[in-house]
Amino acid sequence: MKAMLLAVAALLLVVGEGTAERILSRRTRRELASPLHLEGIRDPYGSYCQRRGGCCPGRDDMCTVPYLDTICYCDLFCNRTVADCCPDFWGHCLGVQPPFIGTCERNGNKFLTGQTYKENCNLCTCGSTGRWECEQNACMIEADMIQGVNRGRYGWRAANYSQFYGMTLDEGLRYRLGTQRPSRTILNMNEMQMNMDPQSEQIPLYFNSVEKWPGKIHEPLDQGNCAASWAFSTAAVASDRISIQSMGHMTPQLSPQNLISCDTRNQGGCAGGRIDGAWWYLRRRGVVTEECYPFSPPQQTPVEVARCMMQSRSVGRGKRQATQRCPNTYNYHNDIYQSTPPYRLSSNEKEIMKEIMDNGPVQAIMEVHEDFFIYKSGIYKHTDVSFTKPPHYRKHGTHSVRIIGRHTLSPLLCGPRQTPHFPLVLLLRQPQ
Numbered sequence: 001m002k003a004m005l006l007a008v009a010a011l012l013l014v015v016g017e018g019t020a021e022r023i024l025s026r027r028t029r030r031e032l033a034s035p036l037h038l039e040g041i042r043d044p045y046g047s048y049c050q051r052r053g054g055c056c057p058g059r060d061d062m063c064t065v066p067y068l069d070t071i072c073y074c075d076l077f078c079n080r081t082v083a084d085c086c087p088d089f090w091g092h093c094l095g096v097q098p099p100f101i102g103t104c105e106r107n108g109n110k111f112l113t114g115q116t117y118k119e120n121c122n123l124c125t126c127g128s129t130g131r132w133e134c135e136q137n138a139c140m141i142e143a144d145m146i147q148g149v150n151r152g153r154y155g156w157r158a159a160n161y162s163q164f165y166g167m168t169l170d171e172g173l174r175y176r177l178g179t180q181r182p183s184r185t186i187l188n189m190n191e192m193q194m195n196m197d198p199q200s201e202q203i204p205l206y207f208n209s210v211e212k213w214p215g216k217i218h219e220p221l222d223q224g225n226c227a228a229s230w231a232f233s234t235a236a237v238a239s240d241r242i243s244i245q246s247m248g249h250m251t252p253q254l255s256p257q258n259l260i261s262c263d264t265r266n267q268g269g270c271a272g273g274r275i276d277g278a279w280w281y282l283r284r285r286g287v288v289t290e291e292c293y294p295f296s297p298p299q300q301t302p303v304e305v306a307r308c309m310m311q312s313r314s315v316g317r318g319k320r321q322a323t324q325r326c327p328n329t330y331n332y333h334n335d336i337y338q339s340t341p342p343y344r345l346s347s348n349e350k351e352i353m354k355e356i357m358d359n360g361p362v363q364a365i366m367e368v369h370e371d372f373f374i375y376k377s378g379i380y381k382h383t384d385v386s387f388t389k390p391p392h393y394r395k396h397g398t399h400s401v402r403i404i405g406r407h408t409l410s411p412l413l414c415g416p417r418q419t420p421h422f423p424l425v426l427l428l429r430q431p432q
Contacts, residue, residue, distance in 0.1 A: 048086035049074035055093035104130055121168040138169040138393040140176075140373045148385035149371060156378030164373055169395055171225075172373055178227030178272045179400040182365055185276045189344035194351040203353045208405040209240070209361050216243035217361065217404060218253045221290065224297040226270035231259035233400040234278040235287070237363045238339050240402070244360045252337055257295045258287035262308040269306075270298050275363060275400055279342040285320065286312055286336035292326035312336050353406055361404045368399045 048065045049055055052074055056063035059077035065086055072078075072086035074093060079085060090098040104111045104126035111117060111126040118124070120141065124134035141164050149158035164172065210217045218239050223232050235254040243251040260269045263281040267273035287293070293310055309327035312320040322334040345355055345362065356362055369382045370393060386393045 046087055048072060048088050049092045050088055055089070104132055106132070118166070121166055121171075136390075138370070138389075138395070140164040140167045140169055140172040142374075142386075142393075145371060145385050146374050149374065149383055152383065152385070154378075154381065154383050156380050157376045158371070158374040159376035160374070169370055169373075169393070173368075173395055173397040175225040175227050175270075176223070176373070177229055177368055177397045177399045178223070178270070179230040179233070179365060179398050180272055180274050181398050183274050183276055186344065186365075191346045192343050193346055194354045196350065196354055201354070203350055203357075203406070206406060207353070207357055209356065210404065212357075213240075213244050213360065216240060216248055216251060218243075218251075220402070221253075221256065221295060223256070223295075226260070226295075226297055227268075227272050228256060228260050228270050229400045230267075230273040230275050230278050231256040231263070233363050233402050234275055234282065235259060235290075236402040237361050238282055238337070240361045240404075241339075241359070242337060250337075252335075253290045254282075254287050254337055255290045255293040255295070257290075257306070258293045258310055260295075261306045262287075262310060264308070275365065276342070279339065282337075282339045283341060284338075286338035288322065288326065288334050288336060292328070292331050292334050294328060310334070352403070356403065356405060361402050363400060364403050365398060365400050367396055369396045370394060 048067065052063075052065050054074075056075040058075065060075040063075040064071040064073055067086065072089075073084050074086055074089055076093070078089060079094070087098070090096050103113070104115075106117050106124075113126050113128050115126050116123055117126070117132070119134065121137050121139040122135040124132045127133045141160055143160075146158040146160055149156070164176075167175075218236060220236065221232060223229060235256045235258075239252055239254045242254075259278050259281060262285070263273070263278060265277065265281075267277050281287075288310055296306060298306075309324065311323045313323050315321045318338070320336045320338065322336050324334070326332060326334050342363075345352055352362065370386055371383050372380065
């Protein structure tokens with residue numbers, strides 16, 4: 001026999017050696033399992049300790065009764081933790097009333113103390129006083145912000161996007177954008193000036209690259225919760241430029257995943273990166289197509305970087321050749337596509353439009369505010385609808401996009417929808 005001294009109710013319990021081993025193997029610590037909760041058992045009725053035939057002194061990890069899909073305790077130690085006591089423990093073992101378990105109401109439903117209810121991006125817990133205790137996170141989608149924009153005269157309309165519902169604003173900025181602020185390399189680039197004759201060259205009120213170059217402008221890809229707009233926008237612009245400059249002989253949709261996984265020098269993959277680094281990689285190393293190396297959203301956390309599945313080697317004169325097969329079983333075309341160096345355009349709006357009309361889509365870096373996630377149509381500008389809220393409701397981040405044209409109601413077009421005009425914009429293009 002093995003003696004075990006337990007400092008519980010000053011009782012000395014003698015436990016057999018074999019029993020002790022079974023105890024340790026079954027339950028080394030008191031873990032809470034559903035439906036056991038921090039505020040106590042959730043079923044206030046039923047016969048448990050009474051059915052067992054008695055209560056155990058001190059702490060006895062074998063003093064249990066089956067309870068739904070877990071177990072509850074009938075030893076005196078459970079009263080110290082409350083959470084794992086059987087529902088009739090207090091009345092049968094101690095002869096007292098059980099602890100008060102309050103209720104809260106939400107949308108016509110009753111919740112017991114300790115139960116939770118998620119409303120948008122905030123988790124609410126039913127408190128012991130019957131009141132909800134909710135987190136105070138700013139959400140990506142706020143109903144009052146949508147209403148405020150649509151009631152005001154801001155020049156654009158807002159909408160509710162269900163895929164963003166339930167995400168916090170911090171998560172939106174962290175996972176849905178992904179371009180670092182312009183680096184010194186970009187800021188030191190000389191602006192290219194477009195030679196425009198104001199009399200002979202008029203900018204039309206409407207222009208769409210899709211219509212001028214049919215079959216050469218690619219559909220946008222969904223980056224999901226991968227903060228890699230630096231890779232998606234670069235791959236999109238390069239894809240369109242290659243298609244246009246080759247007159248449709250090559251129409252590759254380049255792989256953002258190739259950049260995300262393989263361009264790791266000072267880059268963060270799905271945790272953000274720099275567009276100048278992406279263009280450097282595209283020029284020096286090259287990438288394959290999306291069909292060859294498809295996008296694979298992060299499974300666990302957006303900051304993880306999947307292992308690079310594509311390598312290339314030089315074959316002379318700056319050209320490169322893949323040294324691995326496509327990382328899928330249904331495509332064997334692992335051609336490497338490279339770009340020429342990028343250039344910075346003037347921030348003059350007409351020169352940007354002229355560049356798009358002559359040579360195709362361009363890339364832009366822009367500042368994104370909390371209200372951009374609800375943007376639907378019109379000419380975007382940051383609003384004051386959140387100015388009366390606490391500071392954590394007013395945040396911003398950096399994003400990069402592909403601009404494909406101009407709309408009569410909006411100076412610039414990005415992807416399939418109207419895109420807002422941004423007074424401070426940096427653009428890169430791939431020259432002919």
